[in-house]
Amino acid sequence: MAPKNRLIIDTDPGVDDVLALLLALSAKATDLEVLAITLTFGNVDVRSCLRNVVAIFHILDKELSWRKAHSKPVGFEGITKFKPIVAIGADEPLQDRIESADYFHGVDGLAGTHTSHPHFSPEESWKRLFEQPPADDDLTRKAKTDGEVDLKEPTNAFVPSLEPAHKEILRLLRENEPDTITLIAIGPLTNFALAAAEDPETFLRCKEVVTMGGTVDGIGNVTPVAEFNVYADPHAAARVYALSSPIPASTMPPTTEGERSFHLGQYPPSLSKQLKLTLMSLDITEYHMLSRGEFSAFAKPFLDEGSPLAAWMSAFMTPMLDKMERLHIGHEGEGAALALHDPLCIWYVLTQDDARWKASERSPEDIRIETKGQWTRGMTVGDKRARRRRNSDGEVPHDRGNWLGNRSGNRVDRMLESPGREEASKYLLRSIFGG
Template sequence: MSPRKIIIDTDPGIDDILALLLALSAKPEEVEILLISLTFGNIEVKSCLRNVVSMFHILEREFQWRREQGRPEGYGTLRASPPVVAVGAEDPLEDQKMLADYFHGTDGLGGIHESHPHLTPKEAWEHLFDPAVDPTGIKPVPTGDSAHQSFIPSNRPAHEEILRVLRENDPDTVTLVAVGPLTNLALASAADPETFLRVKEVVVMGGAVNEPGNVTPAAEFNAYADAVAAARVYALTSPSPRSTLPPCTSLPAYPATLSKQLTLRIFPLDITLKHGVTQGQFRRMISPLLESGSPLAEWVSAFMAHTFRTLERLHPGHVGDVAELSLHDPVCVWYAMTADHAGWKPTPTSPEDIRIETTGQWTRGLCVVDRRSRHPIEAEEESSSDHGLWLSTKAGNRVWRMDSSEVEDTFGDTLLDRIFM
């Protein structure tokens, strides 16, 4: 069986780094990571780049340590095909920017670059991602004392790299996993909707339907951070995208007709909160590795210590070994790696007409679902009894909402085993 081809659009971020490590630690026959595209979100996009480069730097040190210890290197996917890394959106399309540094720290990893400078590379090669310096596209990192060959930088914007990957691969063969704000995806789909629709499916960590939000009472962070971008991507699931397209001055409307509808699979807080790792689980895995001198264990332990302290502060009573980090982003990557497993279950009502609120004073980023019990109608125009075409069989979004998995009780251990063993 051929490996699953994936793009990961991300804003690293603590659980984003765990998600990337999970993907990179796969076997080459399981998954091929074609692109890591970066967006603002948890932190500024330049800090996201610094964290990704640091991750690859630490992995190189980890591989050397494992060889010296006589341990298998692992991370076969990374060794088989280093991914392209591209820098994307710095700001949301229309909204005021909000970051999640209150949770992740100003650098996205709990201040690790200041507290553990020996774990941070001196060079982030930012010039290799700058089109003003060199417009030639993607290229290998130059060799040198601090350089490595674990990634290929691109100086094209991330949304252009997304489109390039989709053009260069057969239709319906690439899964796009989006675990940050959807700005890069909105830019790509606006620039070339038909190429964007070559994607097999888009897997989104975002939204909250029956759970309260985690950044406002109504909204999950990724949906809130760029609600207009999320609404535009969701609109591509509709038989009539213009029926749910939000107002947007920065991007054009989609064409009146498109060749197909987007397959969009969302992992809202309703399912991601069921997948976590406790401080006790993490401590039991990491302690012997720290004693043995694992660079990866030292690096991850440093930012996870910040994470668990923050969780204890935000959730009184959840302290010590029972403090739990929800693995929002890793569970989406795990789905992309194991999508054929029978344990993944969407809601019985999927696909659902889920829309993202973009203009509400208190409800920006809210997942709006029509909970009325009324008969659908064959309407193409709004009526006085159906403002917004919620009942129309020819309009509205068609979103697959994931509801459960077979790894809800074991995913924390699965994640740690994959990353560290």
């Protein structure tokens, strides 16, 4: 039976990105297949993000061996039944300076785990998997073909790609039936913007884009008004959001000659369809938490028995929860908690038939991205005025930007309600650890 959902996950791991990837890879094969994991800069630089993804496969290889040896349910059908592609993507935004969140996630993206717990890190030989061998290196090619090169890594768990991430995304969309692949973005939207710029019609073959980013009704987490993923590359977010509009040109970011995003050009004036865009903003993700008490209750029995996965997760979750305790009032002791920003995207895909998922009553909303503001870079701007949309009749007074026109503006489904704030963490932990 074909999986109910087939995903490409674009990510910048990041602690909560790792939790999202573990949730996706631990799903049943009938529910979900991860076709590819594509990497972008974001929380840390793109090469560090790649190391963290390779570390996931490294640890899961050990975990599955441990579970088999201890007669435990193996799980993780995302790698026992499938073999995801891993591809390296953008190492900088379309425009402006690079922003990272290493101040929060640690310089390696995993709370310093690669330094504090080096035995959990994959050996450096994995880097060779993502390097193009010299054209005349016949011996190397033959050795790889014959299986004689021992990289001491679980390379049978994923397919390393030498193509840029945005080209792998387009290839997979092109080679599969339209409306069968969901694109998940849990980092800056740069790779999706590059793919859409190169071939917008192929990009629009996706079933849906589900993205974690932005804040409309609430406050930002990197500035008073901006969420990190959008702030890190607002031009990329604006270009992707624009594809949800009946007239993408109406919300495309302004650019000037000489800027990198200028050279991506405009979209064709007529496209075959509008992008279905579902937004998991801070307006919902901030209220779905994983507490120290919950994590310990699930992980400790596995940890006591010697689970490599439980040990590795504890190594980065403990300092992250300690940090949350230091930073936030009301996060003391067992109540210290980490928001499940990125896992919510995966949880949504797995449970979207649940009627308790509800979008904003204004959905689909005209949500636009601020790219030029001195203090508002990366702000996701929604129209909160209690006014009706109108026909595009040329009426413009008091509606600069044509926010109320029937054809102008973006069309974004912003999720505000889930199957339950307490259910997200339980679903995540049950999927990863069983039970």
